[in-house]
Amino acid sequence: MTKEYSLADVLERFYQNQLAIEAALMELTLWTEQQNALEVGENVRGALHTLGENAGHIKQGLARLERGDRT
Numbered sequence: 148m149t150k151e152y153s154l155a156d157v158l159e160r161f162y163q164n165q166l167a168i169e170a171a172l173m174e175l176t177l178w179t180e181q182q183n184a185l186e187v188g189e190n191v192r193g194a195l196h197t198l199g200e201n202a203g204h205i206k207q208g209l210a211r212l213e214r215g216d217r218t
Contacts, residue, residue: 154212155209155212155213158205158208158209158212159209161205162202162205162206162209165198165201165202165205166202168198169195169198169199169202172191172194172195172198173195175191176188176191176192176195179191
């Protein structure tokens with residue numbers, strides 16, 4: 148029998164994926180910058196900033212969902 152996942156479970160997985168993608172991109176950014184591709188590194192850091200900000204919003208939404216806050 149397949150377990151049905153709650154919305155909170157699914158969103159938590161999205162959040163975990165977000166953090167994993169952010170960490171992988173940071174590793175690639177560091178390597179890219181070591182190869183003197185500084186403009187590429189700067190562009191990726193901009194995307195990482197967006198990922199980080201969005202991760203914060205996702206985490207806050209998850210906390211509200213877990214405590215049953217519907218507003």
